[in-house]
Amino acid sequence: MAETLRTIEIECLRFNPESDTAPSYQTYSVPFTDDMSVLQGLQYIKDELDGSLSFRWSCRMAICGSCGSMINGVPQLSCHTFLRDYHPGKLRIEPLNHFPILRDLAIDQTDFVRNKLPAVKPYIIPKESQALAQGEFLQTPREMHKYYHYSECINCLLCYAACPQYGLDSKFTGPAAIALMQRYNADSRDAGRAQRMDLANSDHGVWGCTLVGYCSEVCPKGVDPAHAVNQNKVASTLDYFLRFLRPNGDKR
């Protein structure tokens, strides 16, 4: 089938914090074929129309998590979204909500990378360390099934852009970090739950969530962070009441 070339208007948010006082919008006319993603539309702009437009991308296949942006107000991966679905309407592309803008569509993810992620200790904390010679920590498929979908997170931060709580108060640990907390808590090789519990139990842990659920709706990898938060609300509630039965109370 011969490819028909159509044209779509793409409106991009432009902002350079060093020289602009406020963001503005710039519209480009982009010719496209049926198989072109929104990311390819942006690349066309950068290559052919305006080399100064800044945005992030790498894998072009929903794996690296770097191309997230607000597409007509919805947080999406631009490589995972097609121009044809918006034609003949136009497209408005903005940087992900709730994050500072570095330049145009590129946001500053420092808060997630430096604060949220390390806080949930996203690595296996074994009960006893095991010498290499003792072999690997074994796991059955059933045990893996308990955490596998949480491990599919690509840190794209669409869920943070979707989360009104994070927008209101960025101290909230947030969906992806809590999903990763659960990813390790639910891993049969991990014994670090107690170390992650203090954060989960705090107002900025799972209790910062009011179960809006939009995070799970926008997640491109089916991680379902809202479910992870809920599982940890149950765990945190049990922990809250069971400490009265524990001989040494709050000290685990």
Next chain:
Amino acid sequence: MKRSNAPVFWALFGAGGMLAALIAPMLVFITGVAVPTGRLLPADAMSYERMLTLARNGFGKLALLLVVLLFMFHGGLRMYHSLHHLGFHTGSGAKAVIFGIAVLATIAAAVALLAVG
């Protein structure tokens, strides 16, 4: 890190939500439609005498108290979160008012249930 006291409210909220999902529509239907119109259930199904018997029975008392307590706390947390979503960051003030009302309603229900003997 300070432990949140949210689990107390969340546990009551969760229990209330479960109870509401199970019986609230039926309660509304029985008390609001079926009995008042007198067509689906006899009009005296909820007569004063019958209701008094229910409220004097130990299990009846417990059921009535639980319905009031859990529904109030469930609705309370929903309202508290909704205020927050609408942009009113009222903090502990609204919390005190909302859950104060829930506590008062529960006490009122308990007193009334004891008073009917």
